[in-house]
Amino acid sequence: MRLTCPVMLVLLFISRPVARGESVYPQNCSLHCVRQGNPQCGYCRISQDDVQRSLGAAFFEPFGNCVPWPCDSFLGQQNPEVCQHYVDAPNNVTVHFLPSASSKHETTVVSWNPSPYGIGFLRGFQVSLQTLGTAHIYCQLFLIQKNSSLDPGHAQRVYHSDPFPLLPLDSRCVVTVMALPVPELWERFYTTKQFSTRSCPEKNGLEMCKKDWYPTYIEVTQDGDNVSVTFNLAPHNLEITQYFSTCYGAGRRNYVTVKPNFSVNQTHHRYHLANLVAATNYSCEIAADLVDAVRKRFRVWIQPTGDTPQDPEKTAVTVLLPVGLLLAAICIVSCVVFYQRKWRKLVEKKHLKPDILDEYCDKQEEPASVYITPRTTPPRLLIIYSDKDGPAHIAVVLQLAVFLQKHMAVQVSLDLWEALSMMEEGTFSWYSSRIQESDFILVICSAGLQKKHLESMRTSEDELEDNPDHHISSALVAMIGEELCHTKARGLDLSKYITAIFEYSREMDVPTVLGLASHYTLPRDFPLLFSHFHAMALHRPGSRLQVAHISEEDYTRLPAGAALSLAIQQARMGLGDTRTGTKGSSQTSGDT
Numbered sequence: 001m002r003l004t005c006p007v008m009l010v011l012l013f014i015s016r017p018v019a020r021g022e023s024v025y026p027q028n029c030s031l032h033c034v035r036q037g038n039p040q041c042g043y044c045r046i047s048q049d050d051v052q053r054s055l056g057a058a059f060f061e062p063f064g065n066c067v068p069w070p071c072d073s074f075l076g077q078q079n080p081e082v083c084q085h086y087v088d089a090p091n092n093v094t095v096h097f098l099p100s101a102s103s104k105h106e107t108t109v110v111s112w113n114p115s116p117y118g119i120g121f122l123r124g125f126q127v128s129l130q131t132l133g134t135a136h137i138y139c140q141l142f143l144i145q146k147n148s149s150l151d152p153g154h155a156q157r158v159y160h161s162d163p164f165p166l167l168p169l170d171s172r173c174v175v176t177v178m179a180l181p182v183p184e185l186w187e188r189f190y191t192t193k194q195f196s197t198r199s200c201p202e203k204n205g206l207e208m209c210k211k212d213w214y215p216t217y218i219e220v221t222q223d224g225d226n227v228s229v230t231f232n233l234a235p236h237n238l239e240i241t242q243y244f245s246t247c248y249g250a251g252r253r254n255y256v257t258v259k260p261n262f263s264v265n266q267t268h269h270r271y272h273l274a275n276l277v278a279a280t281n282y283s284c285e286i287a288a289d290l291v292d293a294v295r296k297r298f299r300v301w302i303q304p305t306g307d308t309p310q311d312p313e314k315t316a317v318t319v320l321l322p323v324g325l326l327l328a329a330i331c332i333v334s335c336v337v338f339y340q341r342k343w344r345k346l347v348e349k350k351h352l353k354p355d356i357l358d359e360y361c362d363k364q365e366e367p368a369s370v371y372i373t374p375r376t377t378p379p380r381l382l383i384i385y386s387d388k389d390g391p392a393h394i395a396v397v398l399q400l401a402v403f404l405q406k407h408m409a410v411q412v413s414l415d416l417w418e419a420l421s422m423m424e425e426g427t428f429s430w431y432s433s434r435i436q437e438s439d440f441i442l443v444i445c446s447a448g449l450q451k452k453h454l455e456s457m458r459t460s461e462d463e464l465e466d467n468p469d470h471h472i473s474s475a476l477v478a479m480i481g482e483e484l485c486h487t488k489a490r491g492l493d494l495s496k497y498i499t500a501i502f503e504y505s506r507e508m509d510v511p512t513v514l515g516l517a518s519h520y521t522l523p524r525d526f527p528l529l530f531s532h533f534h535a536m537a538l539h540r541p542g543s544r545l546q547v548a549h550i551s552e553e554d555y556t557r558l559p560a561g562a563a564l565s566l567a568i569q570q571a572r573m574g575l576g577d578t579r580t581g582t583k584g585s586s587q588t589s590g591d592t
Contacts, residue, residue: 022157023158023160024158026044026142026161026162027042027045028044028045029041029044030050031143034046034143034144035145036145038145042144042145043142043159044143044144045141045162085121085181086117086121087115087117087118087119087122087179087180087181088115088117088118088188089177089178089179089191090114090115090125090178090190090191091113091114091115092111093110093111093112093175093193094110094193095110095175096109096110097197097198103200104168104169105165105167105168106197107164108129108164108167109160109163110127110164110175111158111160111161112125112158112159112177113156113158113159114155114179115155116152116153116155119152119155120149122144122150122180123144124142124143124144124180125142125179126139126180127139127140127141127142127175127176127178128140128175129174129175129176130173132172138164140161140162142159143180169198169199169200170196170197170199170200172194172195173194173195174194174195175195176190177190207238208235208238210234210240211290211292211293211294212294213235213288214288214295214296215231215232215286215296216232216296217230217232218230218231220300222303226272227272227302228272229245229270229271229284229286229300231268231286231296233260233265236266240288240289240290241259241260242259242289243257243258243287243288243289244257244286244289244424245258245284246284246285247276247284247285248284249276249277249280249281249300250277250282253421254274254275256274276300277302278302279303279304280301280302281300282299282300282301283299283377284297285297378409378410379409379439379440379533380410380413380437380439380440381404381410381412381438381442381533382434382442383397383400383414383442383444384431384442384443384444384477384480385444385446385473386446386448386452386473387448388452388473389446389447389448389571390574392570392571392575393446394416395567395570395571396502396567398416398567399563399564399567400522400564401416401417402560402563402564403555403560403563407549407550407555408526408550410440413438415430428472431472435483438496439496440496440497440532441480441497441498442499443476443477443497443498443499443500443514443517444500445501445509445510445511446501446505447506447509449473449477449509449511450508450511452473453474456474477511477513480517481513484516484517488516494516494517494518495532495535497514497517498517498518498519498520499517499518500519500520500521500525501519502568502571503522503572504572518532523552523564526550526555527550530550
């Protein structure tokens with residue numbers, strides 16, 4: 001808000017006395033009536049036409065009926081000292097929602113208390129409201145007549161604005177209440193308050209909002225091998241005729257299209273889940289078959305039955321595992337006894353006192369052991385990258401996803417593996433869902449991703465709308481950067497967000513908006529990445545976490561690690577070693 005705000009009507013004062021603490025509402029009265037000090041014109045709304053007729057000058061449309069001119073332009077010529085008066089900013093700015101017939105818009109009224117500092121020179125208020133993300137400003141001007149003087153005790157009055165109608169639901173707004181006059185030498189003359197309008201379910205109820213509706217009643221039943229799900233249907237007025245359900249478990253995704261028969265039942269529907277594996281925990285979702293529909297999550301546990309065929313491999317493991325553990329325990333005990341006897345014989349040969357050694361050993365603290373707590377499901381990881389660096393870089397990302405899922409105990413979501421789901425849900429909807437449901441988000445930073453992000457910052461919104469898929473990685477980077485800022489502002493854990501580069505990329509390839517995320521260089525930091533995924537410390541007093549074949553030296557011993565190493569070498573040859581600047585990164589069209 002600039003200091004040169006509308007204050008030309010500064011010589012106006014309050015008309016009739018108002019009781020302290022009383023609510024004051026705007027009146028219909030003209031600017032001429034206010035200037036004359038008519039007792040009938042105490043607290044008046046000043047319209048745009050009234051100001052224009054009185055001043056004989058036009059003003060900019062975006063300011064509504066507020067006049068964006070400095071005090072000296074109108075009052076300094078007649079009374080120079082009036083512009084030196086100071087009126088402090090209003091207090092207790094509050095936004096009230098009014099009942100309205102519109103189901104898509106909100107109507108609000110703003111109230112506030114005047115500050116006791118400089119209240120004797122108060123001439124009125126200017127109230128402006130803007131919906132964030134739009135250019136239009138709603139502005140209201142209120143003046144008080146000039147023949148009465150206020151004292152600090154009148155600061156208990158509650159002044160109200162006129163209603164602000166047609167505000168979009170579920171939107172962020174900012175309202176500014178400014179005390180008049182506004183001298184050029186002062187700064188604390190206005191108060192700003194941000195607020196959000198109510199969402200459609202908050203205003204109208206969930207049953208009236210098609211976009212926000214989701215099933216609230218879900219019942220899962222099992223009869224032998226037959227598993228059925230019963231859920232409540234959407235109200236008839238929402239005109240939702242089709243639903244979908246998806247379940248993930250045992251490494252596979254099960255998708256079901258649900259078309260209820262409303263002639264049988266108009267409130268509930270039952271459908272069946274097929275091809276599910278017994279003794280498996282499934283994570284399922286159900287929603288209306290609409291774009292960006294809200295999904296309801298539920299879990300399904302398939303109880304094994306006597307007739308259910310068991311997997312031979314699982315049966316063998318179930319039988320042999322206790323036997324193997326027993327044999328391992330016997331071997332460990334035998335080894336301990338053997339080495340203990342051997343050690344005592346060695347001590348006796350050197351004429352040492354075993355009691356002293358036993359006393360010494362008993363005083364030593366045994367290093368703490370590291371245990372991996374079993375999880376129902378592995379951590380879910382979403383990998384985001386850009387294909388502007390060419391097919392060699394894409395091959396590296398693909399091999400990395402394979403390695404992480406096989407040897408780091410994470411469940412990876414990658415667009416290359418879920419093309420069908422992306423076609424069903426839509427690209428942005430798919431990414432938005434995975435970002436919300438994933439435990440970790442790994443952004444593979446590269447020269448192509450950084451360049452595309454910088455280009456998107458210089459691209460107009462119209463160009464983005466013409467070709468949205470071409471800038472999807474930039475949109476995702478911006479979305480994650482915004483989530484990082486919100487998470488940091490709320491003081492929450494930032495461990496969900498991770499950035500990484502391969503050895504053929506540079507640190508400067510990480511977008512600035514992702515600076516708050518944890519950062520790793522691969523494959524050098526594989527142990528650190530494993531520690532991040534499973535919240536396990538690599539080093540503790542007296543112990544060190546050792547996970548086989550994930551270090552930079554050992555990961556190539558695994559087939560997936562060897563394939564990843566080969567892909568990195570081919571990418572380095574194709575893209576050049578950017579750490580030394582020998583060759584720039586290749587660029588191809590398209591962006592993921």
